[in-house]
Amino acid sequence: MAEVLKKEFEARGHSVDVEKVKPVKEHSFFAWWHIRMVKGDCEIYPPKIWDVSKYDVICIGSPNWTRLSLPMARYLQKIEGLKYKKIGFFATTAAPPAFEWYILSAYLLDLTFTRIIEQKRGRIVESILLSSILKNWGVDSKYGKRAIKNFCDKIETPIFPLKDYFLNRREIESNRLLVIAFSTLLVLSLILHIVLSVFNKGFLSWAQYFYLAAIFVFSILLLTAVHQRKIGILLGKYIGGFSAVLLWTLAMVFAQPSLGRVMILGYILIFILFGFFHNPKVVIFSGLFSFLGYGILFYTYSLKEILNPGLDLVLIGITCGAVASITGSLQKYHFSLLDSQEEIETAKVVLEIKVEARTKELKELAASLDEQVKVRTKELQEKINELEKFSKLAVGRELKMIELKEEIKRLEEELEKLRKHES
């Protein structure tokens, strides 16, 4: 998969280095299972690349070992330079990817990877999961080729604002949590229904249970489709809120007065749960829908007796309002934190660019000064040579004059001597 991604990125004009993380000792499939469960750690050969800070994008891959594979977990503990880097995560699994991703263990795989990367302040831009065994979901399949293309497209997109990045991640995470919560509830409700019917204590008939199970399955499929397409992921929370209120209302209609008015608290629990998703609009949406649900309950003959709309509706309204306002202020606080972080990061990047530019300028200046000193030295040397030549000439002339003067003096003395001799 790493090689396929390398080829795809190179075809798009990028240069790619691949690092293979190897365990010191290889083991069989079952031995790895044993080590994974009992020891939970393994030694790896020291990789060539510990510090990845020089790369624009880092893609990290791992087989799905219900969580990260041990060699990759070991590598990620040590790896450096991930801060603010764009990161892509690719993984292989035995089961069909979508099934594994939403229902089985790939959720845990993604979770451990995300936690480690978040600790190192890296940013996971995209994840991809393919099957290593099933050809229809492998790298060479149509599904695999499309997934790899989408993965590379996403990795190539320029950096998006920090706020969008975190909101997007959060939306994806909460959608998957909703799918997991609904799937778990479906399985638990099935088990509960079977157990209760064995003891002849069931409070729902199989037909009634079927309606609830159908809504569960429909919501799971809808949430998965929304997530899979990655369009309007925010829609997932509304689907979740709507489904939760609908399921609860129907459960109340079916269970009838056996659980009493306490069941009204279920609506309140739904607001509180959806409050954790940091979106006041979703809480208000579930609140409005709860009023509608309550209306359905109120017009169900057998419940009319025990319901007290004056009290219940006020309770629902007040709790919904309170949860929405707390969620709203938390969201505002979260946004302002993200804005400040983005400002700091931008300032840091600008500062780094300025320091780099200034360093380059100074280096160029130093180089040009060197050049100037060389030219000046050469000019001075030429001047010195000229002066030396001149001084040699001037001094030579002076010496000759002295010599000639002495010669004249000597000749004059000789002439004087001759004159005296003649007379």
Ligand SMILES: Cc1cc2nc3c(=O)[nH]c(=O)nc-3n(C[C@H](O)[C@H](O)[C@H](O)COP(=O)(O)O)c2cc1C
């Ligand atoms: C310890 C261990 C745990 C695994 N857990 C899962 C799992 O939960 N689900 C799954 O589909 N495959 C699981 N697998 C299978 C691996 O995902 C599969 O062997 C891997 O993707 C193949 O990649 P490879 O050819 O690089 O080894 C597990 C494998 C090992 C060794």
